[in-house]
Amino acid sequence: MVDLFIGLFLASLIVSLFxxxxxxxxxxYSINSLMLGLLGLSLGKNLHDIPMIITGIIxxxxxxxxxxxxxxxxxxxxxLKREITPNIKIQYSIILVPAILVFTFYLSEPITHMxxxxxxxxxxxxxxxxxxxxxxxxHKNIAPKIIxxxxxxxxxxxxxxxxxxxxxxxxELGIFFDLLMAIVVINLxxxxxxxxx
Numbered sequence: 001m002v003d004l005f006i007g008l009f010l011a012s013l014i015v016s017l018f019x020x021x022x023x024x025x026x027x028x029y030s031i032n033s034l035m036l037g038l039l040g041l042s043l044g045k046n047l048h049d050i051p052m053i054i055t056g057i058i059x060x061x062x063x064x065x066x067x068x069x070x071x072x073x074x075x076x077x078x079x080l081k082r083e084i085t086p087n088i089k090i091q092y093s094i095i096l097v098p099a100i101l102v103f104t105f106y107l108s109e110p111i112t113h114m115x116x117x118x119x120x121x122x123x124x125x126x127x128x129x130x131x132x133x134x135x136x137x138x139h140k141n142i143a144p145k146i147i148x149x150x151x152x153x154x155x156x157x158x159x160x161x162x163x164x165x166x167x168x169x170x171x172e173l174g175i176f177f178d179l180l181m182a183i184v185v186i187n188l189x190x191x192x193x194x195x196x197x
Contacts, residue, residue: 001042002121009035009158010124013131013151014097018090022075022082022143026068029147033063036154043161052161059157067150075143086138093138100130121162128155 009032016028040056043049075082086093104127111122132155136148 002039002046005035005039005042006121006124006158006162009039009154010128013128013135013155016147016151017086017093017097017131017135017138020083020085022080022084022141023072025084025144025147026072029151030064030068032151032154033067034060036158037064039158040161063150063154071143071146080143081141084139084141084144087140088134088138093134096134097131100134101127104130122159125155125159125162128158131155 012028012032012035016025016032019025019028037056037058037060040052040059042056044052044054044056088096105123108123108126129152132148132152135151136145139145139148
């Protein structure tokens with residue numbers, strides 16, 4: 001089951017790289033966060049780790065439902081363009097995505113040998129970091145950059161979970177505090193975008 005959630009996590013991130021509509025990008029971010037939350041629930045259940053189960057539930061409520069809803073409402077209020085054409089052409093992105101995946105699997109090979117259980121998960125989470133960075137870089141609009149930043153935070157969370165078989169509650173709360181600060185920054189960026197319009 002964990003393999004399925006991680007595979008869908010990566011697949012939703014790859015699909016979001018080729019999305020040219022804002023609301024569809026928010027939908028794929030929501031699916032990405034949902035898979036991360038379900039992964040947390042699954043790992044928490046397998047490891048009998050109650051803080052991990054709580055984190056999975058909070059991730060589903062906050063990241064998969066609340067943040068996409070808020071971002072959609074803000075984009076409607078500011079009347080942002082729904083068409084988000086990437087700067088990188090699709091044919092180059094089709095070459096870049098597998099290259100990043102292969103590169104990160106080779107890059108993380110020394111680390112995966114040290115981890116007994118979830119070696120490939122670490123490689124997937126590192127490749128998700130690079131793909132999130134690509135999502136941020138390939139758009140001029142502010143909304144896809146924000147979604148790329150939030151997806152990068154998801155990838156960091158996945159890296160922490162897969163490398164340590166669950167994280168201490170303090171680290172998880174630190175990640176959610178970072179996310180709260182990110183939402184404040186997002187609000188400021190949207191207001192700046194509104195002033196330009």
